[in-house]
Amino acid sequence: MNNNTAQAMEAVVRRYIAALNAGDLEAIVALYAEDGTVEDPVGSPVHRGLAAIRAFYAQSLALKLDVTLEGPIRAAANEAAFAFCVRLHWQGRNTAIRPIDVFRFDESGKIQSMRAIFGPNNMSAE
Amino acid sequence: MNNNTAQAMEAVVRRYIAALNAGDLEAIVALYAEDGTVEDPVGSPVHRGLAAIRAFYAQSLALKLDVTLEGPIRAAANEAAFAFCVRLHWQGRNTAIRPIDVFRFDESGKIQSMRAIFGPNNMSAE
Numbered sequence: 730m731n732n733n734t735a736q737a738m739e740a741v742v743r744r745y746i747a748a749l750n751a752g753d754l755e756a757i758v759a760l761y762a763e764d765g766t767v768e769d770p771v772g773s774p775v776h777r778g779l780a781a782i783r784a785f786y787a788q789s790l791a792l793k794l795d796v797t798l799e800g801p802i803r804a805a806a807n808e809a810a811f812a813f814c815v816r817l818h819w820q821g822r823n824t825a826i827r828p829i830d831v832f833r834f835d836e837s838g839k840i841q842s843m844r845a846i847f848g849p850n851n852m853s854a855e
Numbered sequence: 856m857n858n859n860t861a862q863a864m865e866a867v868v869r870r871y872i873a874a875l876n877a878g879d880l881e882a883i884v885a886l887y888a889e890d891g892t893v894e895d896p897v898g899s900p901v902h903r904g905l906a907a908i909r910a911f912y913a914q915s916l917a918l919k920l921d922v923t924l925e926g927p928i929r930a931a932a933n934e935a936a937f938a939f940c941v942r943l944h945w946q947g948r949n950t951a952i953r954p955i956d957v958f959r960f961d962e963s964g965k966i967q968s969m970r971a972i973f974g975p976n977n978m979s980a981e
Contacts, residue, residue, distance in 0.1 A: 735974045772932025800925050800938050803955045805974035806898025810955035812926050812938045829929045829936035829955060831972065846957065848861045848931035 733834045735804035741838065742802045742809050749789075749796045749815075758783050762839035769845035770828070792817045799827070807834045807841075816855065823855045859960045861930040867964065868928050868935050875915075875922045875941075884909050888965035895971035896954070918943045925953070933960045933967075942981065949981040 741760055748756035758779055761767075767776040767785055776785045795816040802811045808831060815826045828847035835841040867886055874882035884905055887893075893902040893911055902911045921942040928937045934957060941952045954973035961967040 735976045739976070770931045771934050801953055801977060803938075803953065803972045803974070803977050805896045805972055805977075808897050808972050810936070810957070810972040812929075812955065827927055827929065829938065829957075831936070831955075831957060846929045846931055846934050846936040848929070850861045850865070851927060851929050851931075 733804075733807050733836075733838055735809075737838055738804040738807075738809040738832070738834060739802045741834070741840065742804075742811055742832065745832075745840075746796050746798060746813065749794050752790045752793065754783065754786055754790055757786050760840050761843075762835045762837070762841050765840050766842045769843065770848065771844050771846050792819065808832065809834070825853050825855045827851045859933050859962075859964055861935075863964055864930040864935040864958070864960060865928045867960070867966065868930075868937055868958065871958075871966075872922050872924060872939065875920050878916045878919065880909065880912055880916055883912050886966050887969075888961045888963070888967050891966055892968045895956075895969065896974065897970050897972050918945065934958065935960070951979050951981045953977045 745757065745760055761779060761782050764778055765782060767782050776782050797814050799812040799814055802809055810829060810831045812829045817824055826847060828845045828851065831844045832840050833842045871883065871886055887905060887908050890904055891908060893908050902908050923940050925938040925940055928935055936955060936957045938955045943950055952973060954971045954977065957970045958966050959968045
């Protein structure tokens with residue numbers, strides 16, 4: 730059963746990006762399902778459940794992030810995907826990371842799984 | 856076991872886009888694993904195996920497609936994701952469709968699964 734409209738999924742993505750830029754940990758966690766999962770980047774260990782997800786983002790938000798969407802959010806069925814750029818000051822230099830994230834939503838519109846696809850080729854000094 | 860380098864996965868994506876633009880059905884099919892799957896768009900029935908994949912792309916290539924990457928290819932572990940735009944003349948008008956595709960690769964570097972994430976909001980008259 731799919732109760733997620735493209736508009737609703739796009740709105741969650743926009744809230745997610747705004748919360749990353751605001752450094753608002755609780756706003757991010759509130760977007761996830763209780764048993765949600767985060768695999769960021771793909772191939773790394775999966776963070777499962779809100780406590781693990783909170784700990785993961787707390788670490789990410791220890792750095793000030795400047796996050797911008799790159800192109801339109803794609804949304805269909807229970808999934809949304811979006812390309813974006815994260816700029817941060819890391820190990821003494823300005824760095825840009827360009828992931829594509831895929832969110833899968835549960836029936837209530839919470840993020841059931843998040844997978845971030847990016848590798849070393851998608852990281853650069855700026 | 857992951858034998859896929861980012862460079863190799865990116866090269867497959869570039870060959871895929873070139874084959875779409877060339878209307879080269881066999882070049883596309885050659886990128887897929889024997890038991891590969893295509894779900895395009897996500898939420899629609901999955902095409903499984905080379906015969907079904909060939910039939911799916913034969914239908915897509917009945918229209919002349921103009922495909923351009925939008926931004927860098929993301930690749931990590933066994934997966935690649937990329938945003939792109941497909942321009943075509945459809946039902947009497949110029950149309951643009953903007954998917955994000957996610958490829959998962961098998962150990963030999965063939966596409967094991969392809970999932971295209973886009974919805975009506977990602978289709979527009981041009």
